[in-house]
Amino acid sequence: MNTKTSYKTKQKEILVNYLVSKKGTHFTAGEICEYMKSQGETIGQSTVYRRLESLVDEGILNKYTVDGTSPACFEYVGEESHGEEVCYHCKCEKCGKLIHLHCEEMKEIQEHLLKGHQFMMDPKRTVFYGLCEQCR
Amino acid sequence: MNTKTSYKTKQKEILVNYLVSKKGTHFTAGEICEYMKSQGETIGQSTVYRRLESLVDEGILNKYTVDGTSPACFEYVGEESHGEEVCYHCKCEKCGKLIHLHCEEMKEIQEHLLKGHQFMMDPKRTVFYGLCEQCR
């Protein structure tokens, strides 16, 4: 639906390479900027934000609003994870740990929200807040 | 556990009165400040934030991080609502609407998270992101 013309630039490449290397973990925009600077890479802050945003739109990246005041959290998921391998996130409010969940049962809640409340929940965007095992 | 000595002030009264009048809906700190100003009430911005924070701590108010960039959302629940009357929230990513949900079935997901994943989800803090009926 969106036949965007886009150029291949050095900055995009650098960024995506980094993101891929961090697959399975999460990171903030600030961390990326810091890392880039430490590596002597030339990629400006606004470019990082702009690229991140479009990658989120493309579904290659997930963005989590972990907290109102702290920076947004991103996670590389790649293009292949379409539909299958849904991933949920739980954030411990005490220790700050972000837990990844791969769970079939969670899909039920999605269905219930859809059928019972006409709301299509997006697991990529939703974070469950609460307390982890250690912090309870 | 916290025998705080606290004074009763005019500002607290004004604020709580307003919050009570908004019971059942949600509001941001900014909206409160704006309303107060329009009413000619004397209550400073920092006071609003500070009172809001302590009310959240007391459990009288719920705070939702609806989005990373937009302001935090508050909801008056009062002291009596302990345990019963759990309330869930869905945020439409397209139109921005925040939907309140009072649903028993949603508790199941909480139980599953607790028993299956040792994670105690807090519905007061969790917001489900997705698309509402109109925006789908």
Place this chain on the structure above:
DNA sequence: TTGCGTGCAAAGGTTTTGCATGGCA
């Protein structure tokens, strides 16, 4: 009188934006 509460203004931190320049196709 004691010390919590308040207000103002400034700082803090993240994210967005305007505008001129750079570089892909």
Place this chain on the structure above:
DNA sequence: TGCCATGCAAAACCTTTGCACGCAA
């Protein structure tokens, strides 16, 4: 050459903080 992408700096925004004064108990 046309147009998207980038960088810099500044702006925008929400929220927090420092400090002196006010006011409840």
